[in-house]
Every structure is written in structure tokens, then in C-alpha cells.
Amino acid sequence: MKNYHAPDEKGFFGEHGGLYVAETLIPALQELADAYKAAKNAPSFWEEFHRDLKHYVGRPSPVYHAARLSEHLGGAQIWLKREDLNHTGAHKVNNTIGQALLARRMGKKRVIAETGAGQHGVASATVAARFGMTCDVYMGADDIQRQMPNVFRMKLLGANVVSVDSGSRTLKDAMNEAMREWVARVDDTFYIIGTAAGPAPYPEMVRDFQCVIGNEAKAQMQEAIGRQPDVAVACVGGGSNAIGLFHPYIGEENVRLVGVEAGGLGVDTPDHAAPITSKAPIGVLHGFRSYLMQDENGQVLGTHSVSAGLDYPGIGPEHSHLADIGRVEYHAANDDAALEAFDLLCRFEGIIPALESSHAVAWAVANAPKMGKDQVILVNLSGRGDKDINTVAKLKGIEL
Numbered sequence: 001m002k003n004y005h006a007p008d009e010k011g012f013f014g015e016h017g018g019l020y021v022a023e024t025l026i027p028a029l030q031e032l033a034d035a036y037k038a039a040k041n042a043p044s045f046w047e048e049f050h051r052d053l054k055h056y057v058g059r060p061s062p063v064y065h066a067a068r069l070s071e072h073l074g075g076a077q078i079w080l081k082r083e084d085l086n087h088t089g090a091h092k093v094n095n096t097i098g099q100a101l102l103a104r105r106m107g108k109k110r111v112i113a114e115t116g117a118g119q120h121g122v123a124s125a126t127v128a129a130r131f132g133m134t135c136d137v138y139m140g141a142d143d144i145q146r147q148m149p150n151v152f153r154m155k156l157l158g159a160n161v162v163s164v165d166s167g168s169r170t171l172k173d174a175m176n177e178a179m180r181e182w183v184a185r186v187d188d189t190f191y192i193i194g195t196a197a198g199p200a201p202y203p204e205m206v207r208d209f210q211c212v213i214g215n216e217a218k219a220q221m222q223e224a225i226g227r228q229p230d231v232a233v234a235c236v237g238g239g240s241n242a243i244g245l246f247h248p249y250i251g252e253e254n255v256r257l258v259g260v261e262a263g264g265l266g267v268d269t270p271d272h273a274a275p276i277t278s279k280a281p282i283g284v285l286h287g288f289r290s291y292l293m294q295d296e297n298g299q300v301l302g303t304h305s306v307s308a309g310l311d312y313p314g315i316g317p318e319h320s321h322l323a324d325i326g327r328v329e330y331h332a333a334n335d336d337a338a339l340e341a342f343d344l345l346c347r348f349e350g351i352i353p354a355l356e357s358s359h360a361v362a363w364a365v366a367n368a369p370k371m372g373k374d375q376v377i378l379v380n381l382s383g384r385g386d387k388d389i390n391t392v393a394k395l396k397g398i399e400l
């Protein structure tokens with residue numbers, strides 16, 4: 001597609017992305033970029049990757065026609081790409097398998113990761129156990145308090161959870177700390193970033209691993225309905241599940257692509273995590289340039305979302321570029337709409353979705369009734385909601 005940059009040799013997607021890190025990290029990122037380039041061109045690397053996705057993760061994940069929900073809404077057919085059925089319950093493992101295989105090729109025996117809600121920490125601890133590597137997960141001290149079940153999961157899997165006490169004691173600070181640790185032990189350590197963000201080559205590499213979602217979906221929709229959906233929708237935190245679905249569709253201009261940000265209490269309030277929808281300016285955080293929620297002085301703003309996995313002030317650079325060139329539309333779903341969509345999917349389909357994924361479902365719930373019955377919306381159901389039942393119970397005023 002014209003105007004689309006995929007990215008250039010400096011890691012830029014249009015004016016977003018790049019590599020904005022301390023000088024001490026440049027050699028590590030160069031080593032990683034070289035290793036990834038070699039792996040990307042090696043068929044044996046992708047054979048190993050797909051073997052593990054099949055036998056360990058359980059891929060391909062099906063596409064499923066949510067017929068009762070569609071009927072209830074009375075409009076377009078809603079289909080779900082079932083990433084919730086993957087081992088560990090979300091799309092994140094697609095990426096951690098890929099990065100762990102690369103770490104092994106590079107001879108690294110130790111992986112580190114940052115985590116907010118703990119989902120990427122669990123996916124990293126899982127592959128570290130699978131490949132016999134040690135694993136340290138950096139997590140904000142406040143998040144450790146809020147996400148005890150995931151902290152315990154990581155420990156069961158043999159990982160060491162490192163509490164980060166600086167700043168707001170959440171994801172943003174955990175990522176800073178993980179980068180610092182990587183500088184200190186770059187010889188034996190591989191840093192597994194959890195979304196399609198960070199300095200080059202991470203956004204491209206994570207995207208490539210997550211593209212299994214969109215590549216499968218294209219073949220599956222062709223087989224199921226003999227054509228591609230009219231709309232493909234995904235929630236956007238850092239943007240990895242969304243770019244994994246969207247990227248294989250970029251050249252298919254008949255397929256409308258919709259990214260759904262976390263609208264929190266509303267994008268016109270301070271309490272959201274929707275950098276594109278709220279028209280945030282460009283800024284630099286965690287080694288890359290992209291739209292970033294910040295005040296007039298460039299201080300990164302606090303965020304709010306009912307779903308911890310979308311609670312991030314930035315967005316992966318490829319999304320900012322796709323927004324600039326108008327290939328993907330970005331909208332926000334508020335907490336309330338996500339919770340309503342969560343309930344609908346439970347009641348009409350027997351599927352408890354992750355609160356993150358519920359934002360994408362919310363877009364379908366709002367828009368399917370305006371579309372014709374012969375039209376098709378494909379929603380990426382990025383994860384399952386077992387992890388969220390305590391949050392939902394609390395919001396409903398129920399004591400578990």
C-alpha cells in the first residue's frame with residue numbers, strides 16, 4: 001500500500017519509532033537486530049516457531065461465529081478470533097515463544113521481562129521454563145500488590161519477581177528498570193519486551209511474531225465464508241495483538257481496520273489510556289517516538305483503564321503511522337461499554353473474555369446493529385477473562 005512504511009532501516013514507521021536509548025544500549029540493540037535479521041531469513045527458525053505454536057500453544061486458534069450475540073444485536077455477523085484459547089490464555093505467548101527461540105539462538109541463558117498486570121510476566125516465565133532459562137520479571141510494587149495471583153503463577157513457573165519501587169511503581173517504571181538491568185548484564189541476558197513497542201527492532205519483531213493471528217484469520221475466513229470480513233477489530237494497549245491481526249490485512253483495502261483504545265471514564269476526562277483518540281502529541285518513552293499522553297512540559301501523564309493490560313500512556317509506533325496515513329481508524333471504548341460487552345459475551349456465547357478484549361467486542365456491540373446482516377465483523381478476542389473475575393466482582397459489589 002502506498003505511503004506505508006514497514007519500517008525503514010532506522011526502525012521508523014513514517015515519523016514514529018526509531019531508537020532513542022542510552023549509548024550503552026546501542027551495541028545490545030545492534031546485536032539483537034543482527035540476530036533477528038539472520039533468524040528472520042532462516043526457514044529453520046520459523047519451523048521451530050510454528051512447531052511450538054502448534055504443539056505447545058495449541059494453534060491454530062479457531063475463528064468462531066458468535067451467532068447468538070449477532071442475532072441479539074440484530075445486524076452484522078460477529079466472528080471471533082479465539083486467542084483466548086491459547087496456552088496461558090492470551091496472544092502474548094506467540095511473542096514470548098518467538099523471542100525465547102531467538103534468545104536461544106543467541107546463546108543467552110537468562111531472560112528478563114517487564115510486566116504490568118502480570119500477563120506478559122507469566123508468558124515470559126512460561127517460555128523460560130519451557131526452554132530452561134532463568135527469568136527475572138520486573139514489576140511495579142503497586143502492581144505486585146494488585147496482581148497477586150499472577151505473581152504467584154510466575155513464582156510457580158520458577159521466575160524471580162523483582163519489585164520496582166521507583167516512580168509510580170507501575171508498568172512504566174518496571175520497563176525503565178528492566179532496560180537498566182539489560183544494560184548491566186547484556187552479555188548473558190535477553191530482554192523480552194511484551195508489546196509492539198520499545199526501541200527498534202522490537203516493534204517490527206513483535207509484530208512479525210504476532211502476525212500469525214492475521215495470517216491464520218485470513219485463511220480461516222476464506223474457508224469459513226469464502227471471503228474476508230468487512231471489518232477487523234482489535235483492542236490496543238501497546239498494540240501487539242492489534243498489529244498481529246491488522247498487518248496481514250494492510251494491503252487488503254476492502255477490509256476496514258479498527259483499533260480500540262481504552263476510553264476509561266471518557267477521553268474528554270483525564271482518566272483514560274487513549275493516546276491516539278485523545279490526540280496526544282508525539283513524545284519519546286521507552287526508547288521510541290510515538291503518540292504519547294503527556295502534559296505541556298512533556299511529563300508522562302497517569303492513565304486509567306478498567307483493564308490493566310491497556311493501561312499504558314503510549315502506543316506502538318506502527319499504529320501511530322497507520323493512524324497518520326489513515327489505513328487504520330482508532331476509536332475508544334469506555335470502561336462501562338467494555339463491561340457491558342464482557343457481560344454480553346458471557347451470557348450469549350458462554351465465553352468469559354479478558355477485559356482488554358472486551359473493548360474490541362464493545363466496538364462490535366455498538367456498530368453491528370448499524371450494519372447489514374450480510375456484513376461481517378471479525379473481532380480479535382485477545383485473551384480470556386479468568387484473570388479478571390476479581391476485578392469484575394468488585395465492580396459489581398460482589399465479595400468472592
Ligand SMILES: *Cc1c(COP(=O)(O)O)cnc(C)c1O
Pocket residue numbers: 090091092119120194195196235236237238239240241242309310354356357382383384
Ligand atoms: C496485554 C494484553 C493486551 C494489550 O496488549 P497489546 O500489546 O496491545 O496487545 C490485550 N489483551 C490481552 C488479553 C492482554 O493480555
